[in-house]
Amino acid sequence: MKFLSIQSSVAYGHVGNSAAMFPLQRLGHEVWPVFTVVFSNHTGYGAWRGPMLSPDDVRGIVTGIEERGALGEVGAVLSGYLGGEGIVDVVVDAVQRVKTANPEATYTCDPVMGNARSGCFVADSIPPLIRDRVLPHADILTPNQFELGFLTRTEPDSLSSTLASADMARDMGPRTVLVTSVERPDRPESTIEMLVVADDGAWIIQTPYLPFKANGSGDVTSALFTAHYRTTGSASQALAATASSVFDLLSNTLASGERELRIVESQETFAHPRMQFAVQQVR
Template sequence: MKGIISIQSHVVYGSAGNSSAVFPLQRLGFNVWPIHTVQFSNHTQYPQGWTGDKFDPSTIGELRQGLSNIDALEKCHAVLSGYLGSSGQTHEVLKLVNEVRSANPEAIYVCDPVMGDAEKGCVVSEEVTGDLVNHLMPAADVIVPNQFELSCFTQMKISCLDDAIAACQKALTQGPKVVLVKHLHSISSDQFIMILATKEGFYMVERPLLSFERQPVGVGDLISALFTGGLLKGLPAVEAFVHANNACFAVLKETSDSGEWELQTVAAQQSLVEPKEYFAALRLA
């Protein structure tokens, strides 16, 4: 079984960060080795607040060394990074990625550059944003930004589909080989739209935008994990893209039908492998 190191936030209760990503990757058949950047009682959208703390950046380095000592890094086929709580953590992630690539040249790095969104604005420090834009995203094989994060990376305003395509084209010149934009909020108010950009072509998928009283947290983390899993299974990027979209919709549908706020990933686990509904990709270019 292929191994994946997933470096993200973690919540004890609910689904966000590694709590949203680890189980889907396991259900797809991978060994997942989570490294937590923070550990909170619950995600930060609860009005009652949350408890917990960030981990010191040295923790990532210590765990990297421990994995290296037991020759585990050569069994790692992908590094997936998500929320990073400090500039020190971004530097440790890059060190880990470089060491994994040295141990296994076939390994890929998937960067989910968690910075924020159009509504919240930037939710990380300027230092973390700068490190993501200038160091981690250019070093990644695959990036999975939302519209806001893609704009930060390319320094381009996105207000229509043509803008999004142009920004993806620019992103492909800045290091990454694959760009998956996991939410283009400016394109439609009633459809959830994602774009995939590779040197082979540009694709778009649409799915219904389900109505929630409170929007679930951890959806982006789930998409990044599902796409990473599809790529490691050997699927062409566009097929991994379509599967990630369809499986994510299945989890959201289960969540909506259950009247829950937290993602019902376990209840929808069979659909992680075999989604019941299919939304095809449209080739854009």
């Protein structure tokens, strides 16, 4: 399958397209990256160099691909962090162009806004833009639990409230919602969960919690889940494969003592997930 991935790029480290591309390629998919920024490193370091591309420049890249007659070959569009109204418009326009050329194509939105520990780290204008202008065009949404609550104006914490919030998000457009990190008070100590809610049911998977921050892990998660879901047609299988690969990636990164994800070293975990965690249907 061919992916059109509209995300950031960094030379050093792995976030945005610099995190999503290689795992998809290792699975055998073609990736056409459209960069929104070209930075030396991700902004979590507090200092970086390189340009943020204008919306017109980003749109021009998509137009150039369209002029090759290639948008009809795209099976899935991905987007991550959206820095402002201009980029939001570019992403929505690109999704519409792809779906016009190929009605079977899907769009996965990773609504990067923050997390429970750091809070919201985007401008106040971004969540309403994603909620009102992006979600209606999305087929798959991949928020963490905090972002899910922010988008739905709820406070999901239990399994039932997280399911309810996911259903609210699904009513906004995307039929499949992958909650990439679920932390409910009644879970076993030192564990974390992922939850997927789709038209045919809801499933949860539990893995050990690894106590460190890994920039770019959400970008990998969104890309892998989309690839597995589109390939298998099964949300539960996609959840199991994604959770297995991401856990092994994070384990390898933690063991290395490095700050940046060990994506290249973990390539076998993408190609051959160990499927070491059980998926439980919860609805």
